[in-house]
Amino acid sequence: MLSKPRIKQIQSLKSKKFRDAARKFIAEGHTLVSDLVQSNMVIDSIFATTSWFHKNQKTLHHSKAELVEVSEKELDAISSLTTPNQVLAVINIPQRKFDNDIFIKDYVLMLDEIKDPGNMGTIIRTADWFGIKHIICSHDCVDVYNPKVVQATMGSIARVQILYENITDVLSRLDSSINVYGTFLEGTPLTKIRFKKTGVIIIGNESKGISSSLEGFVSEKIHINSFFNKTETNTRPESLNASVAAGIVLFAAKNFCS
Amino acid sequence: MLSKPRIKQIQSLKSKKFRDAARKFIAEGHTLVSDLVQSNMVIDSIFATTSWFHKNQKTLHHSKAELVEVSEKELDAISSLTTPNQVLAVINIPQRKFDNDIFIKDYVLMLDEIKDPGNMGTIIRTADWFGIKHIICSHDCVDVYNPKVVQATMGSIARVQILYENITDVLSRLDSSINVYGTFLEGTPLTKIRFKKTGVIIIGNESKGISSSLEGFVSEKIHINSFFNKTETNTRPESLNASVAAGIVLFAAKNFCS
Numbered sequence: 001m002l003s004k005p006r007i008k009q010i011q012s013l014k015s016k017k018f019r020d021a022a023r024k025f026i027a028e029g030h031t032l033v034s035d036l037v038q039s040n041m042v043i044d045s046i047f048a049t050t051s052w053f054h055k056n057q058k059t060l061h062h063s064k065a066e067l068v069e070v071s072e073k074e075l076d077a078i079s080s081l082t083t084p085n086q087v088l089a090v091i092n093i094p095q096r097k098f099d100n101d102i103f104i105k106d107y108v109l110m111l112d113e114i115k116d117p118g119n120m121g122t123i124i125r126t127a128d129w130f131g132i133k134h135i136i137c138s139h140d141c142v143d144v145y146n147p148k149v150v151q152a153t154m155g156s157i158a159r160v161q162i163l164y165e166n167i168t169d170v171l172s173r174l175d176s177s178i179n180v181y182g183t184f185l186e187g188t189p190l191t192k193i194r195f196k197k198t199g200v201i202i203i204g205n206e207s208k209g210i211s212s213s214l215e216g217f218v219s220e221k222i223h224i225n226s227f228f229n230k231t232e233t234n235t236r237p238e239s240l241n242a243s244v245a246a247g248i249v250l251f252a253a254k255n256f257c258s
Numbered sequence: 259m260l261s262k263p264r265i266k267q268i269q270s271l272k273s274k275k276f277r278d279a280a281r282k283f284i285a286e287g288h289t290l291v292s293d294l295v296q297s298n299m300v301i302d303s304i305f306a307t308t309s310w311f312h313k314n315q316k317t318l319h320h321s322k323a324e325l326v327e328v329s330e331k332e333l334d335a336i337s338s339l340t341t342p343n344q345v346l347a348v349i350n351i352p353q354r355k356f357d358n359d360i361f362i363k364d365y366v367l368m369l370d371e372i373k374d375p376g377n378m379g380t381i382i383r384t385a386d387w388f389g390i391k392h393i394i395c396s397h398d399c400v401d402v403y404n405p406k407v408v409q410a411t412m413g414s415i416a417r418v419q420i421l422y423e424n425i426t427d428v429l430s431r432l433d434s435s436i437n438v439y440g441t442f443l444e445g446t447p448l449t450k451i452r453f454k455k456t457g458v459i460i461i462g463n464e465s466k467g468i469s470s471s472l473e474g475f476v477s478e479k480i481h482i483n484s485f486f487n488k489t490e491t492n493t494r495p496e497s498l499n500a501s502v503a504a505g506i507v508l509f510a511a512k513n514f515c516s
Contacts, residue, residue, distance in 0.1 A: 243501070246502075
């Protein structure tokens, strides 16, 4: 049985303050926890029903995590979900260091003040689909270890390396041979952009777009081709959702590079 | 001042049951309400602060809506948002009829059991960006007049016509010359698809994808090209988010059609 202090300790990880102090985060659900167990991340502890442990013996064979059998009622008490799953894991937040080599091998995604947890999770998941290994977040982005972000990544948080950096500093130190792409309301239509095999793609904030202080670093301003009729109505769509824009640009960058 | 029954009546529109009975929905915030006022939708009433009415006199000039000045406290009581805006409107749900002609002019998006309000709103917004005028939802999709969906459309709900239909029936009656595209985990890479100028694009449910009962209607099975390393790790991304997939397929369909 879980003690009250233990329940409190796990529940506290829903808040960034306590995650930062403990350097731990929570993940829930079969797919997500399985993906994390099989990744390089260090699993602190797994809380699951007897039947879940029974079905997943093989996956857990080499795991050094503390395994704690709990009732569904106990899972309910520690869960962040409205419909709790069979399993919840506490995972060590990985300590990652910035390395300039990441820009040599593939595209790097740079997120400028992405605030919505759903968008952040979806962007990480989308990056993973397109083989992107590295995401650099500005310090004012939502915390990627926020439970809502973790769940929205659908396991991709186990495979994509995420760093928080001062992105102005990173961009100002970047080798001038590296192309920096960013989406704007005005720019070269995406279908006319000649992508290289590597580069940086900046995704801007949900309402403000890319900060004006970063605009000068962008070597290729992209406008995602729109098709609404500009004269037919008084009103028009202002922009695309940040994660949809990220998906479309990554699709183009990876498929149409030379 | 708003009477208690009036406040209750507006609050009741957060629930589908009451929206269906009253045939009305709510929209909040300056951009959304302005877009709706300038659309063909019939606005029942607008609740706003004195300063909002003052600034928007011109837009409201021809509006037949009931205009009700309210305090910020009253807005707080009727709002669905955590941070209420300056304005909330009650709008008549448009009565729309299915017309086969919609398939002749442009792409039609067909949504098969999209459950998440955020995804639904983002798909409507994305469709609008790509000039799509018609979306057909299966009856088991989330209600598009749910306040979370309305807000996530960012005004696009004023410009895109949305119908709820039995999509199996619609597809079975469809002229055989019309191409039906759908995304699957296995299929022709999106970059190899030759899109026509018109057609139907089906977007499947967030976890199950396109229903097996609809698969037979799909003439072009699309796989969005993935780039993750299939041998490097034990785990891999299973799919893309539904609204991201919709955005990528619409981008390709509208830009690479012949």
